[in-house]
Amino acid sequence: MGRGKIEIKRIENNTNRQVTFCKRRNGLLKKAYELSVLCDAEIALIVFSSRGRVYEYSNNNIKGTIDRYKKATSDASNICTPQELNAQFYQQESKKLRQQIHMLQNSNRHLVGEGLGSSNVRELKQLESRLERGISKIRSKKHDLIIAETENLQKREVHLEQENAFLRAKLFPFEQIAENERLQQLSMMPGAGQEYHAIQHYLARNMLQLNVMEGVQASYPVPDKKTLHLD
Known part of the structure; x- marks a missing residue:
């Protein structure tokens, strides 16, 4: 059937x-x-x-x-016109951007300790990890900046000391000659032996500095002898 x-x-x-x-x-x-x-x-x-x-x-x-x-x-x-399709596209993009802005605002509020009442333990742990990573990066950057600034200051101090010694050696040679003559006269005076030896030690140290500076004269511009005026 x-x-x-x-x-x-x-x-x-x-x-x-x-x-x-x-x-x-x-x-x-x-x-x-x-x-x-x-x-x-x-x-x-x-x-x-x-x-x-x-x-x-x-x-x-x-x-x-x-x-x-x-x-x-x-x-x-x-059937939408191209203008309507563009408007719909930009509306969707605007909606996505507003959502992203809202998420970033909430994230920033959480980083400063606001709006944490509704957060669970997992979210709080993630926030704690983010803060620890951020603090570690800030400390590393701060340490690098301090080292760089210290090195720059040391280089600048050495440069200024070298320039100062070089200028003193070039601008005051006659004063040093006169000082040497005066010391020789003092050495001939009675009772001036101890003072003379102290001054000689001082001059020897200055002359050592001048000899060192002679080796670095090429690194600095030398004043033109024709334009050097001494009063």
Whole structure:
């Protein structure tokens, strides 16, 4: 005997209706799966029973398929002008930027210790790690700057001392000669031996500095002898 056709209408018997629902639901889900595999079709199937239970099948993300369906139906029903499409695009970009700004503002508030009442332990640990990394970078940068500034000051002090000694050696040679003659006269006076030796020690130290500076004269501009005026 062949399979008889049934009348398509609501089944009044609750038991028969539930059994028919289960059988045909499973068959529908099976056919949807076969269609998606055989034809490489994107399918989203949603079924709600009379009791409110939901059954669904999708070979892709079901939300993505629904969004694609909404977009397709919207494009078919509403043909937008290029100006309207640009406006929609900029509205979406503006919405994304506002969300990013809101997230950054919340992040900055958390870094200064505000708005932490709703944060859980995991979020607080992440915030603590961020603060520790930031403090470590700041300390490292501060240490490097202090070392660089100290080296620059030391180089500048050495440079100024060398310039000062060089200028004294070039601008006051006659005063040193006169001072040597005066010391020789003092050495001939009675009772001036101890003072003379102290002054000689001082001059020997100055002459040592001048000899050292002679080796670095090439690094500095030498004043022109024609333009040197002595009063």
